Amino acid sequence: MYSSKVDAMTVSTTFTTQDMRAAILHHLTYTMGKDADHATTYDWRMALSFAVRDRIVDGWFASTRKSYEAGAKRVYYLSMEFLIGRLLQDGLVNLRLLDDACEALTALGLDPWQVISNEPDAALGNGGLGRLAACFLESLSSLGVPAHGYGIRYEHGLFRQSFVDGRQVELPETWLQQHHAWEFERPEARYRIGFGGDARDAGWDPAEAVIAAAYDTPIVGWQGRWANTLRLWAAKPVEAFDLDSFNRGDFVGAATPEAMARTISRVLYPDDTTEIGKELRLKQEYFFTAASLADILRRFEMEHGDLRKLPEKVAIQLNDTHPAIAGPELVRLLHDDNGIPFDEAMDLARSTLGYTNHTLLPEALERWSDHLFGRLLPRHLEIIDRIDQAHRATYPSSSVTIREPGVVKMGELSFVMAHRVNGVSALHTELMKSTVFKELNALHPDRIVNETNGVTPRRWLLSSNPRLASLITERIGEDWVGDLEQLSRLEEHVGDAGFLSAYAEAKRANKADLAAWIEAEHGIALDPAMMFDVQIKRLHEYKRQHLNILEAIALWQAIRAAPDADWTPRVKIFAGKAAPGYHFAKDIIRLINDVAEVVNADPVTRDKLKIVFLPNYNVTLAERLIPASDLSEQISTAGKEASGTGNMKFALNGALTIGTLDGANVEIRERVGEENFFLFGMTADEVVARRKIKDHAAKAIAVDPRLAAALAAVRDGTFCAEEPDRYAHIVQNLSGPDYFLVSSDFTDYWRAQREVDAAYRDADGWTRMAARNTVRSGWFSSDRTIRGYMADVWGAEPVI
Numbered sequence: 001m002y003s004s005k006v007d008a009m010t011v012s013t014t015f016t017t018q019d020m021r022a023a024i025l026h027h028l029t030y031t032m033g034k035d036a037d038h039a040t041t042y043d044w045r046m047a048l049s050f051a052v053r054d055r056i057v058d059g060w061f062a063s064t065r066k067s068y069e070a071g072a073k074r075v076y077y078l079s080m081e082f083l084i085g086r087l088l089q090d091g092l093v094n095l096r097l098l099d100d101a102c103e104a105l106t107a108l109g110l111d112p113w114q115v116i117s118n119e120p121d122a123a124l125g126n127g128g129l130g131r132l133a134a135c136f137l138e139s140l141s142s143l144g145v146p147a148h149g150y151g152i153r154y155e156h157g158l159f160r161q162s163f164v165d166g167r168q169v170e171l172p173e174t175w176l177q178q179h180h181a182w183e184f185e186r187p188e189a190r191y192r193i194g195f196g197g198d199a200r201d202a203g204w205d206p207a208e209a210v211i212a213a214a215y216d217t218p219i220v221g222w223q224g225r226w227a228n229t230l231r232l233w234a235a236k237p238v239e240a241f242d243l244d245s246f247n248r249g250d251f252v253g254a255a256t257p258e259a260m261a262r263t264i265s266r267v268l269y270p271d272d273t274t275e276i277g278k279e280l281r282l283k284q285e286y287f288f289t290a291a292s293l294a295d296i297l298r299r300f301e302m303e304h305g306d307l308r309k310l311p312e313k314v315a316i317q318l319n320d321t322h323p324a325i326a327g328p329e330l331v332r333l334l335h336d337d338n339g340i341p342f343d344e345a346m347d348l349a350r351s352t353l354g355y356t357n358h359t360l361l362p363e364a365l366e367r368w369s370d371h372l373f374g375r376l377l378p379r380h381l382e383i384i385d386r387i388d389q390a391h392r393a394t395y396p397s398s399s400v401t402i403r404e405p406g407v408v409k410m411g412e413l414s415f416v417m418a419h420r421v422n423g424v425s426a427l428h429t430e431l432m433k434s435t436v437f438k439e440l441n442a443l444h445p446d447r448i449v450n451e452t453n454g455v456t457p458r459r460w461l462l463s464s465n466p467r468l469a470s471l472i473t474e475r476i477g478e479d480w481v482g483d484l485e486q487l488s489r490l491e492e493h494v495g496d497a498g499f500l501s502a503y504a505e506a507k508r509a510n511k512a513d514l515a516a517w518i519e520a521e522h523g524i525a526l527d528p529a530m531m532f533d534v535q536i537k538r539l540h541e542y543k544r545q546h547l548n549i550l551e552a553i554a555l556w557q558a559i560r561a562a563p564d565a566d567w568t569p570r571v572k573i574f575a576g577k578a579a580p581g582y583h584f585a586k587d588i589i590r591l592i593n594d595v596a597e598v599v600n601a602d603p604v605t606r607d608k609l610k611i612v613f614l615p616n617y618n619v620t621l622a623e624r625l626i627p628a629s630d631l632s633e634q635i636s637t638a639g640k641e642a643s644g645t646g647n648m649k650f651a652l653n654g655a656l657t658i659g660t661l662d663g664a665n666v667e668i669r670e671r672v673g674e675e676n677f678f679l680f681g682m683t684a685d686e687v688v689a690r691r692k693i694k695d696h697a698a699k700a701i702a703v704d705p706r707l708a709a710a711l712a713a714v715r716d717g718t719f720c721a722e723e724p725d726r727y728a729h730i731v732q733n734l735s736g737p738d739y740f741l742v743s744s745d746f747t748d749y750w751r752a753q754r755e756v757d758a759a760y761r762d763a764d765g766w767t768r769m770a771a772r773n774t775v776r777s778g779w780f781s782s783d784r785t786i787r788g789y790m791a792d793v794w795g796a797e798p799v800i
């Protein structure tokens with residue numbers, strides 16, 4: 001029966017639809033305490049989740065056992081964010097139980113998709129960085145590498161976004177109001193995390209403390225052969241309750257310790273591109289890093305003992321500088337707590353740590369005031385000073401500093417305390433070497449390596465695009481799921497008319513599904529024959545959603561001027577959240593919504609151009625949109641997007657990219673072929689040169705009447721008659737400083753878009769280009785990325 005212990009390898013073959021039905025009913029009855037007549041969709045979804053979780057747990061234990069037996073090196077991925085999204089469908093797909101589950105639910109009189117989509121989307125991250133961490137965990141499990149992800153169990157993930165009169169409104173995210181089906185609380189795994197107090201005699205006497213309490217979620221890999229653990233820390237009070245206050249009648253005061261402690265894991269900071277410098281953020285960073293390191297050392301000492309062997313058995317990866325405190329904390333644990341000499345402790349820590357840099361934006365590089373830092377982490381500040389002194393003593397002629405008057409520089413600290421520092425695309429890594437870490441790279445020429453990002457093909461193709469996945473499997477078998485480069489075996493099919501028409505049909509059907517959903521949810525009717533032109537990502541000036549909407553305005557004006565010309569109908573779909581304090585980005589959202597209202601109501605252009613901004617972008621929405629996209633907008637100012645991973649998901653699913661030579665776009669274009677990619681815009685070098693030209697924006701506007709007219713329409717209130725000046729500041733920016741060079745890249749963007757129009761009108765030609773994108777995107781699997789880290793950074797190997 002379903003509860004019997006089965007070998008992890010045989011999960012999928014021994015479990016039938018009948019077993020699934022029995023398991024669901026068992027959990028509905030005995031876990032949810034409901035009978036079938038009174039169960040809600042929530043009850044059914046939970047029952048199904050527990051049934052699936054049971055199937056994962058045996059393999060999970062088997063993985064733990066094999067890791068201990070092998071004494072293998074373990075990988076620890078420390079990340080402030082894990083944007084995991086929904087886990088039920090992922091689990092069903094990886095265990096290959098999706099069909100059984102759907103049949104079982106249907107037999108029980110339920111709509112399977114209604115049940116599966118009842119799950120909240122776990123938004124414990126802002127965007128690309130957090131989603132990368134989630135893809136990495138899945139790949140580590142699919143490859144059978146002993147690994148743990150460590151992060152924070154935010155009570156409230158990224159805010160939910162809605163629009164009121166076109167404006168973004170933020171609502172609290174409440175995923176934990178329901179029981180989280182996948183996690184196991186671990187009351188035995190608790191650590192006391194100190195803050196404040198005094199540092200003295202190479203020791204530390206914290207003034208306050210909170211408890212970090214572990215919650216484990218199993219992350220199952222492809223075919224259920226391996227499962228790793230995502231361990232998230234929740235902050236709890238050392239003492240839940242102040243009884244003295246309570247007895248004095250101060251009931252609020254009595255609950256204060258609890259409220260204070262819990263604040264640390266209460267909410268995710270909703271901004272991933274500006275350094276915040278807030279005390280609570282530093283507390284969050286130290287809280288999860290210290291708890292994770294304590295846990296890692298506890299496991300290491302149990303397995304191996306001698307801390308001097310740490311780098312042989314443990315690899316710790318820092319996802320950006322958010323866990324950079326790991327360097328000094330590890331030195332503190334080794335030196336202060338375990339008596340290892342300081343220099344040796346520093347070497348051990350460095351050999352264990354790797355650091356991934358995610359951005360070159362200066363405003364995103366973390367720096368802390370040493371006043372705040374010293375108040376919260378006095379001993380760490382001393383240790384950082386010593387690390388800084390040691391580095392300067394070793395390289396006396398270098399001007400690199402980790403400390404400057406008043407500040408602690410986390411980027412430099414991370415670099416100095418890691419044996420490998422990696423960028424996330426070839427271009428980004430080169431720019432890192434020539435800009436932010438130029439001097440450090442000269443001192444440590446072997447330290448910087450490149451590991452171009454990737455995405456997991458299980459979620460981003462097999463699960464989210466079943467039509468295309470089946471077509472691929474029909475042609476080349478299903479080994480591609482675990483080895484995505486096998487997609488290249490489809491190359492010969494791209495000339496085959498039968499394959500191409502099936503490929504086109506899969507895309508058409510995906511578009512029809514999306515159109516039906518948009519009509520049902522948002523009341524906007526779309527013709528699936530239109531080109532679906534999609535830009536979905538965080539709102540940021542460097543990502544240039546405003547370039548896209550300006551082009552839409554110019555197109556609208558052009559269609560109105562010649563309505564009978566042969567236009568290629570398209571819908572521009574946007575989605576993305578703006579950081580709540582980023583007013584310019586929020587105004588871009590409002591502008592897009594205002595333009596949509598005017599353009600969509602225009603009878604002259606109505607069947608040729610539509611604009612839709614879908615609210616609340618998250619992983620689930622991405623899974624819905626990407627398989628139905630024709631055109632992928634990857635139009636950042638060159639040199640600003642470190643890699644991008646959205647670009648990879650689109651190419652894999654057969655959307656053609658219109659893009660700049662930025663981040664991984666460069667590598668996507670190299671692989672899919674330049675004839676299957678719409679390139680425009682300045683290069684990173686040209687961007688730097690262009691900014692030096694006086695009045696570059698005004699000059700660009702002066703030579704492009706279309707751009708001038710589009711800006712004039714924004715300026716004169718065409719889209720906001722009730723408040724004509726609403727967007728004056730945007731026009732002013734794009735005509736003046738225009739740091740992100742929207743105006744200077746507009747003309748070439750318009751040109752490339754018209755090439756897109758022409759290409760789309762040749763339906764067969766378009767399908768061939770789209771299919772080539774799929775066939776040649778196998779390299780962008782996060783399995784490949786993880787293999788790169790194992791070889792270049794971690795020195796770890798799979799156990800299966």
Ligand SMILES: *Cc1c(COP(=O)(O)O)cnc(C)c1O
Nearest residue numbers: 127128537618619622644645646
């Ligand atoms: C992939 C993904 C991202 C990253 O998108 P980019 O276009 O690379 O910025 C952000 N958010 C979600 C929900 C994603 O799935």
